[in-house]
Amino acid sequence: MKYNYKITIDNYKPTVLDFFKSFYLxxxxxxxxxxxxxxxxxxxxMTSELELDDVLTIDDQKGLDIKPLNVRIDILYEDDNLLIINKPCYCHIHSDGNKNTENTLANMVAAYYVRKGLDMxxxxxxxxxxxxxxxxxxxKDPLIMSALSSxxxxxxxxxxxxxxxxxxISNDIIIDKPIGRNRHNSQKYLISKTGKKAITICHPIGQYKNKSLVRLTLKTGRTHQIRVHMTSIGHPLLGDMLYGGxxxxxxxxxxxxxxxxxINPVTKKKIELTSKLPTDMEKIKAK
Incomplete structure (x- = not known):
């Protein structure tokens, strides 16, 4: 598929390579x-210079690469470059290569692209x-993918x-503990001196009998980070059987x-989005 980018820089003439590197390609x-x-x-x-209002076109040579699954998706935000949606529970993001090869969120997004006439x-x-x-x-395009991954x-x-x-939980907690794989259970992770650095900030929102609603900010992105960190301080997540919840x-x-x-890599404007608590979690407050 071809993607077009209008050049808005007018104080100097970047090369095509400069432009691509600004997206961390x-x-x-x-x-x-x-x-x-x-x-x-x-x-x-790559050495060609770009001027104000030039249109740079790239051909990514890739089209839709997975089988569409015609299930409605809950869209929170969309523009020419981004699609941001609400993931339901009991849903994989993508195929794991063995099971769950077609019933994933990626397959649902693929169907949405087909309905919109997007071959990407x-x-x-x-x-x-x-x-x-x-x-x-x-x-929706490779440059945005690269920039947001960065x-x-x-x-x-x-x-x-x-x-x-x-x-x-009544006070803010900063959890700074390295996380590594559990050698005895391939599905689990644990606090390990030889693990990767992991930092989570925990802020209490409300207390409900013997449980708390907390807001958690990730400063790193380790697998099962929140679940492992909260268990390590004696507050496992409710419903988390794997870690004792x-x-x-x-x-x-x-x-x-x-x-x-x-920051939107194209417009350079800040994007902020929230998603309301799902019904099954909202009901916990009254239990």
Whole structure:
């Protein structure tokens, strides 16, 4: 599929390479695009200069790459470059290569693209666990994918979660504990001196009998980070059987991707979005 980018920089003349690097495009992708770029419909190369109002076109040479699944998606935000949606519970983001090859959120997004007449790959910026609900960001073109992946890596793309945990939490907590794999259970992770650095900020929102609703900000993005960290301080997530959480109030992990904020790589404007607590978690307050 071809993608067009209108040049808005007028204080100097960047090269095509300069423009691509501003989106943190890697060398492999740059090499793949080498003979598939145009300025104002004329062939160009990486050293060609760009001027104000030029239109740079790239041909990514990739189309829809997975089977569409015609299930409605809950769209929170959409523009020419981004699609941000609410993930339901009990849903994988993408195929794991074995089971769940077609019944995934990516397949649902593929069907939406077909309905919109968009022939492009499904590109997700981050992931959520199978039972976790809430905000997921998809990029509609390769430059946005690269730029937002960089924002995610350097933590300028902020992600906050809401969770119900066991016990009462009254004060803010900063959890700075490294996380590694559990050698005895391949599905689990644990606090490990040899693990990767992981930081979670926990802020209490409300207390309900013997449980608390907390807002969690990730400063790193390790697998099962919130679940492992909260268990490590004696407050496992409700419904989290894998890490010892109580299943009396809810039958899934009580975790919701609530808030994201980031800089739109194209417009340079800040995007902030929230997603309301799903019904099954809202009901916990009264239990």
């Amino acid at each position: 890697g060398n492999e992708k740059l090499k793949a695009l080498k003979n598939h770029i145009w300025i104002n419909d004329l062939p160009c190369d 790959p499904v590109r997700y910026i981050h992931r959520l666990d199978y039972e976790t609900t809430g905000i997921i960001i998809f990029a 924002e995610l890596e350097n933590h300028s793309l902020r992600r906050d979660y809401l969770a119900f945990v066991e016990g009462i 109580n299943i009396k109030y809810i039958k899934r992990v009580a975790l919701h991707s609530y808030y994201v904020s980031f």
